[in-house]
Amino acid sequence: MALDGIVIACMAKEMKERIEGGRIAKIAQPEADALMLTIKNQKDTSRLFLSAGASLPLVYFTEQNKANPMTAPNFCMLLRKHIGGGRILSVTQPGLERILVLEIEHLDEMGDLCRKKLIAEFMGKHSNLIFCDDQNTIIDSIKHIPLSVSSVREVLPGRPYFIPDTMQKQDPLTVTEENFCRILSEKPMPLGKALYSSFTGLSPVMAEEICYTASLDSTVSAGDLGKLEQLHLFGTFRRLMDDVKSGSFIPCIAYDRSVPVEFSALPLSHLSAYEQKRFDSMSQVLEGYYASREAVTRIRQKSAELRHTVQTALERNRKKYDLQQRQLKDTEKRDKFRVYGELINTYGYGLEPGAKELTALNYYTGETVKIPLDDTMTPQENAKKYFDRYGKLKRTFEALTELTKETREEIEYLDSVMTALDIAVSEEDLTQIKEELRESGFVKKRGPKDKRAKITSTPFHYLSSDGYHIYVGKNNLQNEELTFRFASGNDLWFHAKGIPGSHVIVKSEGKSKEELPDRLFEEAAALAAYYSKGRGNDKVEIDYVEKKQVKKVNGAKPGFVIYHTNYSMVAAPCLSGMTELR
The missing domain is CATH 1.10.287 (Helix Hairpins)
Structure with missing residues (x-):
């Protein structure tokens, strides 16, 4: 999900609270299209990251510093010259546009007070960071947009700054009931699309949320709505806009089995199938969401070669x-x-x-x-x-x-x-899987210098709701280690029935299975279902048995076992109710 006007409104509120009245202590340009501003406000110091990246425009506060080039770029030097040490007078958002305006007061070369504006536009490939004077004349920008690139607006030094109105959208914060109903009745398109294409700052996700809250199908034609349905929809729409005006934001991320799928400044009730986690600030949401997505993407990229090796062997x-x-x-x-x-x-x-x-x-x-x-x-x-x-x-x-x-x-x-590649979460996990494939002959040693990799990957470790420790193997080598070297005879062993998956060990702490709480069995089975090939199913059948009943087959691959006396249960793949320990 890209930044929409509501997310920007939430960030504007956060920035007002944290940096209005503060002074710009440092200005850095860690990336070609991004700035890092260090702002001191009384005793507090904040780092504000502003990115105009075409694929990933961002704005959030962060505790992490970013490496900077040895020589500062020209735009960074210009900002240091003009607003270094300047005081941030205000942070504003025009309407519900995806734009933030920082008005900064500073001393010029003659010692006189002057005002400048740093304008951050978060508009996908048109994102930019633009520096203007108090008359809205562009001094410079992090990206220059000549007339040959855009016939709508030039972004060059000396040109006037204005917000282009290319979509003829209405301001959702000020639209009247009459205009709202008229606009929808003139849109022969699905209701959800009619909302986000007619009003500034609304994303498809928020349009879907408005329709869902109003109990209307987002796929029906907007022009087919009756008068009562239009009025009901406007009431829902206005309540959401009232929350935006009053700053009643609840930043959250929706997770699909620990993978972030959406974020928002307001709860997303239409995504009730996903686990939604609330955060204290929009900065935490944006930094956490994109860090998690980046980690998942990075592991996917790192595992591509191993996946190709395994997939080729599988097909053969x-x-x-x-x-x-x-x-x-x-x-x-x-x-x-x-x-x-x-x-x-x-x-x-x-x-x-x-x-x-x-x-x-x-x-x-x-x-x-x-x-x-x-x-x-x-x-x-x-x-x-x-x-x-x-x-x-x-x-x-x-x-x-x-x-x-x-x-x-x-x-x-x-x-x-x-399956182990699917649940890998770090490069250390991939290293151990590669070592396993090398031992099995699917990955060849490149030569005498190809030494055995140092293995630092460890199993997942969870604490159940009742305080019992649960361990989950990430791959076959860890499954083997957990079951035959770590687990004791009376510990419980769980595994998805008939499909590849992790060995799950519950430390029974000397108790018999009859003395253990039912909820522990349910949570361990949910883990076994989640860390299996059936994690995409609604339900997975799980076998469980005391560890002493599990036997290793001579000559079998790592992690492959047999057992004859077992119990079975059905579980939904999930991680809720347990705390992951490091």
Whole structure:
């Protein structure tokens, strides 16, 4: 979700509270299109990050400093010259535009008080940071936009600054009921789209929220709404705008199984299927959301090579398995050839020379069968031919049965590695998976200098609602370690039934399973479901048993076990109710 006008309004409120009246102590330009302002306000110091990146415009307060180039860029030097040490008089947002205006008071070269404006526009690829004088004349900008690039507005030194009105949108903070209803009735498009395309600062997510709160379908045509529906929708719309005017914001992030999917300055009731976490400030939301998304993206990119290796091996083994299954099916007729040979030996004494067929009673089934014969062979030779075909198919069946089992186990193992890649959260996790693949022969050593990587990845560690410690393996090597070296005999062991997944160990602290609370079983099963290939399903069947019932198979891949006496339950994949420990 991009920054919308409501998120910017929430940031404007936060900036007013933190930096109005403060002085700019430092100005840095850590990136080509971003600024970091250090502002001291009485005893407090704040770092404000402003980015005009085309793909990711951002504004938030942060505790983290960013590395700066050895030589400051020209725009940064210009700002230091004019507003270094200046006092921030106000932070404003024009209407509900995605724009923030910092009005700054400073001393000029003659020692006289002057005012300047630093304007941050967060408009996707048109985002910019523009420095103006008190007459709204552009002094400079972090991005220069000549007429050849934009026919709507030039952003160059000496040009007047204005907000382009290219979409002819209405200000949602001031629109009247009459105009609201008129605008919607003139929009022959889905209601949600009509809202965000007609009013400044509304994103598709907020338009969906307004429709949901008003109990209206966002996909129906706006022009088809009745008068009462229009009035009801306006009432919902106005209440949301009243919250924006009064600054009644509740910054939050919606998570889909720990992965952030949306953020907002107001609760998103239409995303009730996701877990929503509230934050104290919009800065925490923006910094946390994009840090989490960046971490997920980075791990995905880092794991791309390993995924390709595993996926290639999976496809190769699946093709091999399909071929083996077809060949195995061809051996199903082997017993027929053995019976043919026996029947020829039994009844073939009465055959005339040159016979092409033998009709005989199959004493195994009681049915009459017709056996094709080679008229150039004797009955004994025909019988031998059938016995030879039986022997060949039997040997093929025995060999394929073993090969098919090995191939199936290889597929199951590679599926488990792919699941481990899906739940990896750090580069250390990927290092351990790569080491596992190297030991299994799927990743080759590049040479004598390719030393064993140092493994620092550790299992997930959770504290249940009742205070019990739960451990979750991130990959097969950790599963092996948890189950056979870390867990005690009476500890509980959980695993998704019939699909790849993590081993989940519950430390029973010496108690029998009958003494442990039911909620502990539910939470451990939810973890086993979440850290399995079935994490995208609504429900997953989970097996659980005391660890002493779990056995390692000789020669099996890491993490592969057998158990015979177990209990089962169904759980929804989730992490709620537990605290993750580091």
